[in-house]
Amino acid sequence: MSKLTGRVALITGASKGMGKSHATIYAKYGANLILVDLDESVHEVAADIQKQYGVEVLAQVCDVTDPQAMRLIADKGMQRFGKLNALVCNAGVCRFARFLDSSDAELDLHINVNIKGAWHTARAVLPHMIESGGGAVVVMSSITGDMTADPGEVAYALSKSALIGFTKALAVEMAPYNIRVNAICPGFVLTPMADQVARQVNPDDPESVLVELAKAIPMKRLARPDEIGELSAFLASEESSYINGAQIVIDGASSITETVSVGI
Structure with missing residues (x-):
């Protein structure tokens, strides 16, 4: 029996990038899925995963910024599977803008999707998780904000650092219900979001941005999405049964180095 066999996981932002990786890895370990x-294209992802791994997958086009819509999909998942054991708050956005040039709309986008999206999703799922006897929540934060930052990331950093406080406070509140809440803090990962960031920084040569990013990481490469998915599956399983309220960095040691030019 695999470590997630018989469990049901709801994953947001599941059509591509890290969300798709979470879904694929969870299915590999036997979890049935609710993909949002x-x-x-989330329907195509769901069909492919179901065919490859033989698990049940419910796919839903849904906006995490809409609390009523999230409640409806959580209710639908509960009706379909009879339980909800894991939640991955993965949906997120990243838009670069210098602070003095940024707009309220850019700030609102990060708050609405990254912070309120996690809030609304957890509010919708946690009552069902309590009813199911407990489970695990994985919040996708970042090293950006709480640990590091680059110019142009103020709104993104604000939103991702807020998720650390969200994780810690929620972990304390949910512990009596046998629900653990942990945050994953990745560095740069080879995803469509990384490509989008590279295009924002250098529209004429985005590949060069990714190359320079890799050079600045001690391991000399960006993370693969499956490496994040494996950590997420571990946090959703009983293998991590005493890990709660943690922020786990997975960045190839990129947040440790002080500079890329000083040192012997």
Whole structure:
């Protein structure tokens, strides 16, 4: 029996990138899935995963910024599977803008999707998780904000650092219900979001941005999405049964180095 066999996980932002990786890894370990995304391609992802791993997958086009919509999909998942054991708050956005040039709309986007999205999703799922006897929540934060930052990341850093406080406070509140809440803090990962960031920084040569990013990481490469998915599956399983309220960094040691030019 695999470590997630018989469990049911709801994953947001599941159509691509890290969300798709979470879904694939969870299915590999036997979990049935509820996949949520704004993109219609989430249905194709669900069909592919179901065919490859033989698990049951419910896909839903849904906006995490809409609390009523999130309640409806959580209710639908509970009706379909009879339980909810894991939640991955993965849906997120990143838009670069210098602080003095940024707009209220850019700030609101990060708050609404990254912070309120996690809030609304957890509010929708946790009552069902309590009813199911407990489970695990994985919040996708970042090293950006709480540990590091680059110019142009103020709104993103604000939103991702807020998720650390959200994780810690929620972990304390949910512990009596046998629910653990942990945050994953990745560095740069080879995902469509990383490509988007690279295009924002250098529209004419985005690949060069990714190359320079890799050079600045001690391991000399960006993370693969599956490496994040494996950590997430571990946190959702009983293998991590006493890990609660933690922020786990997975960044190839990129947040340790002081500079890329000083040192012997």
